[in-house]
Amino acid sequence: MLSMLTLRALRAADRPSLERLLRDAGNFSEAEVAVGVEVIDAGLRPGQEDYNFVVAEEDGAVLGYACWGKANLSDGTWDLYWVAVDPRGRGRGIGRMLVEHCEEAVREARGRSLLVETSSRAGYEGTLAFYRALNYEVLARFRGYYTADDDKIVLGKYFSF
Ligand SMILES: CC(C)(COP(=O)(O)OP(=O)(O)OC[C@H]1O[C@@H](n2cnc3c(N)ncnc32)[C@H](O)[C@@H]1OP(=O)(O)O)[C@@H](O)C(=O)NCCC(=O)NCCS
Numbered sequence: 001m002l003s004m005l006t007l008r009a010l011r012a013a014d015r016p017s018l019e020r021l022l023r024d025a026g027n028f029s030e031a032e033v034a035v036g037v038e039v040i041d042a043g044l045r046p047g048q049e050d051y052n053f054v055v056a057e058e059d060g061a062v063l064g065y066a067c068w069g070k071a072n073l074s075d076g077t078w079d080l081y082w083v084a085v086d087p088r089g090r091g092r093g094i095g096r097m098l099v100e101h102c103e104e105a106v107r108e109a110r111g112r113s114l115l116v117e118t119s120s121r122a123g124y125e126g127t128l129a130f131y132r133a134l135n136y137e138v139l140a141r142f143r144g145y146y147t148a149d150d151d152k153i154v155l156g157k158y159f160s161f
Contacts, residue, residue, distance in 0.1 A: 003058050005094070007101055010043050010053035010065070017062040018055075025084045027123035036082060039067055051081070054101045056094050063089035066098035068106070068114070076112035078102075083116075099134055106159065113158045115139070120151035131155045 015037075022028055022036045043051040056064040064085035071077040080102055085095045106114050116136065118127050136155040145152035 005056060005058045005063070005097075007054050007056055007097065010040070010055055012044050014055055014062055014065075015040055015044070018065055021062065021064070021084055021086050024087060026087065027127070028084075036084075039081060043067060052102075052105065054098055056085070056089070056098055058089070062086070064094045064098055066102050068102040070109075070111070071115070076110060078106045078109075078111045078114045080114055080116040095130055096134060103157065103159075111159065113156050115154055115156040118153050118155065119146055120153055121146070121149075128153070128155075 018040050019033070019037050022033045028036065039051055040053075042048060043053045050069050051067055052069055053065060053067050055062055064083070066083040067081045068078055069081060071079050080099065083095060083098055083102075085098070103114055116131060118124055118131070120141075132155075134157075136157050138153055139156045140154040142152040142154075144150070
């Protein structure tokens with residue numbers, strides 16, 4: 001049978017799979033996993049509009065997800081809060097599909113930019129390479145932000161109409 005990868009909306013039943021995915025990702029600390037799960041719970045609250053989710057599923061298995069939302073007090077700046085792909089699904093373009101889905105939604109909402117924050121610590125080199133491959137540029141670097149030797153790196157992409 002042919003495998004079928006689909007992108008779909010977040011469902012309450014995804015919570016355990018997404019929590020496992022965050023744990024298995026390999027580079028998230030327990031604190032980051034906890035925040036990731038809080039954001040998933042916020043995304044599952046009926047009627048909320050702050051957190052948008054897209055989930056990648058193949059043959060009933062959740063292989064990845066992304067979460068994005070409009071930056072508070074901005075009229076067109078959006079944040080990519082989270083993107084994660086199960087290690088077993090990596091290198092197949094799923095991360096790219098998820099981020100391109102977010103970009104499309106931001107463009108449709110007449111958003112001007114999509115920003116993403118990441119860390120300079122070991123284990124995040126692949127993440128930086130991923131965003132660069134998707135044409136995100138480093139816009140700012142906050143030295144010693146997370147810990148004395150872990151910088152916050154803000155990357156982004158600007159859209160034109
Ligand atoms: C970063 C991550 C989402 C990439 O997902 P993925 O599905 O493997 O990525 P894709 O297959 O869509 O790759 C897209 C592009 O990025 C590049 N890329 C992805 N991971 C890479 C890596 N580790 N090193 C170098 N390049 C990489 C690919 O070569 C590809 O380039 P191309 O399209 O020009 O050929 C995934 O590795 C992950 O979940 N990492 C852990 C969680 C994380 O760090 N999330 C982001 C911070 S919130």
